Amino acid sequence: SQQGEEDPQALSIQEGENATMNCSYKTSINNLQWYRQNSGRGLVHLILIRSNEREKHSGRLRVTLDTSKKSSSLLITASRAADTASYFCATDDGNFNKFYFGSGTKLNVKP
Amino acid sequence: ETGVTQSPTHLIKTRGQQVTLRCSSQSGHNTVSWYQQALGQGPQFIFQYYREEENGRGNFPPRFSGLQFPNYSSELNVNALELDDSALYLCASSLEGGPIYGYTFGSGTRLTVV
Numbered sequence: 001s002q003q004g005e006e007d008p009q010a011l012s013i014q015e016g017e018n019a020t021m022n023c024s025y026k027t028s029i030n031n032l033q034w035y036r037q038n039s040g041r042g043l044v045h046l047i048l049i050r051s052n053e054r055e056k057h058s059g060r061l062r063v064t065l066d067t068s069k070k071s072s073s074l075l076i077t078a079s080r081a082a083d084t085a086s087y088f089c090a091t092d093d094g095n096f097n098k099f100y101f102g103s104g105t106k107l108n109v110k111p
Numbered sequence: 112e113t114g115v116t117q118s119p120t121h122l123i124k125t126r127g128q129q130v131t132l133r134c135s136s137q138s139g140h141n142t143v144s145w146y147q148q149a150l151g152q153g154p155q156f157i158f159q160y161y162r163e164e165e166n167g168r169g170n171f172p173p174r175f176s177g178l179q180f181p182n183y184s185s186e187l188n189v190n191a192l193e194l195d196d197s198a199l200y201l202c203a204s205s206l207e208g209g210p211i212y213g214y215t216f217g218s219g220t221r222l223t224v225v
Contacts, residue, residue, distance in 0.1 A: 041219065042217050044216070088153055098156055104153050
């Protein structure tokens, strides 16, 4: 399966700390995306990084991609209680008509 | 709001019944994908429609079928419901050609099969 796998499965930090979660995948990709999901509701697109990019920033988010290791990381700086959610990476299989999600990292930010 | 709406939000069905879930995509998004998310799991790709034709399918049996209409709305139909079909069903729309720029998800339909 091409599914991305996030690590760790769960992460608990204090407000103001940084949160880092990782994603590994198996085959070549065109791009990798990160999504957030609050309490079993719809997913919200956070950031997309293309296979020829190594790092991307969006506000307090920083994503890196290492295609040689088939891995990506999402860093949330200065976390807030409102960042409490599940975070998923999504990868394609080299085509643009199938995207695969991992099981997610459940982040809990304590106030 | 995201611009993608799903209905109903919650649904309870009996094993063996049929169900139709509906999605209204964001305007201009002619690609729609459906995902199944079991409790505590990540979304699993069911299929994708582009310009009213299926152009990708995951590992789901034929009793899962779909339709996409010219007005950007779509349907997911599931026949002969099984208990394991209980899940959150998510509709995601994207711009032409697939989710190159990222999906816009609806809030989902929570289906419970009893």
